[in-house]
Amino acid sequence: MEKTTNCKSPRTYRIVGPQRQIDERETPHFRARRGELGERIKVLRQPQIEQDAFKRAISDGKMKGDMHNSLQQLFLQMPQGAVSPERLPVSDPVAMSQKIKEAARFYGADVVGITYLDQAYVYSHRGRGCSADGEKPGDPIDLPHKYAICLGFADDFDRYMTCNSEISGLEYQMGTKRTLIPTFLLATYIREMGYPARSHAHSRLEVNTVALAVTAGLGELGRHGMLIHEEYGSRLHLAVVTTDLPLAVDEPVDIGVEDVCKICMKCAQTCPTYSIPFGDKVIVNGVEKWAINVDTCYKGKLSARGKYTNCLTCITSCCYHKRSSWWHTLAGRLLKKIPIPLRPAYIKPLLWMDDFIWGKKPRRRMQWMGYDNAPSPVACNIPGCIAKHKPQELKPLHEIPQPKRQYSFNTSVTEKGGARP
Amino acid sequence: MTHVITAACIGAKHKELSCTEVCPMNCIHGTATDAILYIDPEDCIDCGACVPACPREAIFPAGDIPEKWQDFQQINADYFKDKR
Numbered sequence: 440m441e442k443t444t445n446c447k448s449p450r451t452y453r454i455v456g457p458q459r460q461i462d463e464r465e466t467p468h469f470r471a472r473r474g475e476l477g478e479r480i481k482v483l484r485q486p487q488i489e490q491d492a493f494k495r496a497i498s499d500g501k502m503k504g505d506m507h508n509s510l511q512q513l514f515l516q517m518p519q520g521a522v523s524p525e526r527l528p529v530s531d532p533v534a535m536s537q538k539i540k541e542a543a544r545f546y547g548a549d550v551v552g553i554t555y556l557d558q559a560y561v562y563s564h565r566g567r568g569c570s571a572d573g574e575k576p577g578d579p580i581d582l583p584h585k586y587a588i589c590l591g592f593a594d595d596f597d598r599y600m601t602c603n604s605e606i607s608g609l610e611y612q613m614g615t616k617r618t619l620i621p622t623f624l625l626a627t628y629i630r631e632m633g634y635p636a637r638s639h640a641h642s643r644l645e646v647n648t649v650a651l652a653v654t655a656g657l658g659e660l661g662r663h664g665m666l667i668h669e670e671y672g673s674r675l676h677l678a679v680v681t682t683d684l685p686l687a688v689d690e691p692v693d694i695g696v697e698d699v700c701k702i703c704m705k706c707a708q709t710c711p712t713y714s715i716p717f718g719d720k721v722i723v724n725g726v727e728k729w730a731i732n733v734d735t736c737y738k739g740k741l742s743a744r745g746k747y748t749n750c751l752t753c754i755t756s757c758c759y760h761k762r763s764s765w766w767h768t769l770a771g772r773l774l775k776k777i778p779i780p781l782r783p784a785y786i787k788p789l790l791w792m793d794d795f796i797w798g799k800k801p802r803r804r805m806q807w808m809g810y811d812n813a814p815s816p817v818a819c820n821i822p823g824c825i826a827k828h829k830p831q832e833l834k835p836l837h838e839i840p841q842p843k844r845q846y847s848f849n850t851s852v853t854e855k856g857g858a859r860p
Numbered sequence: 861m862t863h864v865i866t867a868a869c870i871g872a873k874h875k876e877l878s879c880t881e882v883c884p885m886n887c888i889h890g891t892a893t894d895a896i897l898y899i900d901p902e903d904c905i906d907c908g909a910c911v912p913a914c915p916r917e918a919i920f921p922a923g924d925i926p927e928k929w930q931d932f933q934q935i936n937a938d939y940f941k942d943k944r
Contacts, residue, residue: 477902477903478902479902479903711884712884712885712905712907713884713905713907713908713909734905735905735906735907738885738903738905739884739885739905741885741903742884742885742886742903817886819886819889820943821889821891821943822891823891823892823893824889824890824891825877825890825891825892826877826880826886826888826889826890826897827877827880827881828880828886829881829886831884834881834882834884835881835882837909
């Protein structure tokens with residue numbers, strides 16, 4: 440599929456060829472459920488009753504009793520409302536954009552951006568559907584809307600810092616739920632103005648939220664395959680409202696992620712499953728970007744031995760993941776002001792300070808609501824096993840691969856590879 | 861695709877166990893009476909972290925096993941039958 444909009448290209452990914460629309464059923468959740476990532480992860484993904492009532496309250500429908508106790512299940516089955524027959528004329532799309540952004544913040548979004556809806560980022564077929572809307576899994580998706588309003592919801596910094604634990608897992612789950620109501624309200628507001636709109640939030644998405652958020656200027660694409668926002672790092676949950684309401688679009692931003700990710704590599708060093716590349720960008724589906732191994736990232740859940748948690752290690756190790764503070768804001772703003780060729784000289788000392796102050800593998804101990812993220816022994820169900828199993832947080836950091844030196848006849852040295860410059 | 865522990869591990873596992881320390885999936889197992897350690901092919905993510913950790917150079921990707929140790933791929937897989 441050719442690019443369907445004329446958005447300016449972001450620095451962190453480049454369209455280099457035709458893009459194929461992705462079928463939602465090709466994404467890891469669906470593949471895992473079908474058993475394509477192995478039998479054990481399939482069993483883990485099957486609905487199981489959560490033993491902990493606090494987790495059940497925000498879980499994805501793993502209820503003991505009535506499924507109406509699950510917010511996600513309610514939203515999954517909620518039909519999209521009809522468009523009001525009275526259409527409000529829009530003479531000034533810029534003013535309307537400001538109004539929509541203010542409304543989105545009022546409903547609960549932390550960051551908002553608007554872009555054209557590029558059809559390359561619309562799924563070709565749906566993975567699940569809302570029966571109340573007559574949808575079923577496998578249906579082709581027809582989403583002709585012109586604009587995508589991208590919303591970001593920031594999760595709690597401290598609870599994320601307990602990464603790969605029940606606490607960070609609960610914060611992540613709660614983050615997915617935070618997207619539901621504001622997105623629903625924003626789509627409703629637009630439909631009430633007489634324009635078609637559809638909300639795309641947790642578990643009910645027809646679009647690739649990360650790609651749209653980058654083009655909408657919410658941040659840039661990091662080495663770890665996620666959006667990096669200059670204030671919130673990657674602890675943003677993303678949602679989208681697509682619409683035909685006339686709006687003014689934002690442009691992709693340059694906040695220096697391209698320059699930082701080339702040097703930093705902290706996420707690649709800390710990723711428990713070696714899923715984040717140390718090397719250069721590669722071309723995937725017509726897009727040149729750093730490509731993570733989604734299969735191994737997903738299978739990493741198995742290492743938790745039945746405690747279904749979200750890893751989040753790459754998010755917390757990212758140097759952009761900081762509590763909101765004047766020095767963090769100042770460092771980010773200065774980086775944007777510096778000409779691109781001079782940025783490495785500014786970034787390297789900052790990364791040294793980041794390692795020194797926050798650690799090479801940032802993680803904090805927390806006791807909260809009866810949960811404790813202290814490292815616990817790894818359960819092994821092989822009787823008499825003598826292996827030295829360790830929890831993820833005690834595993835060593837991965838070494839950055841050193842470049843191979845290639846000597847030519849005139850003895851000059853050339854370096855090529857993914858090592859820290 | 862998975863990694864496989866071969867005959868070069870025989871006699872070494874009780875001293876070293878270094879591969880089990882670095883395996884991110886904790887999928888290398890073995891008991892005191894087993895001849896070698898074994899990699900569970902269902903859990904292995906093929907990251908290769910165990911390869912440089914092994915002082916005996918006994919671990920190979922499944923597609924790169926020396927001819928004489930080809931049967932160890934099946935031996936590793938069979939070890940976990942009825943154990944999980």
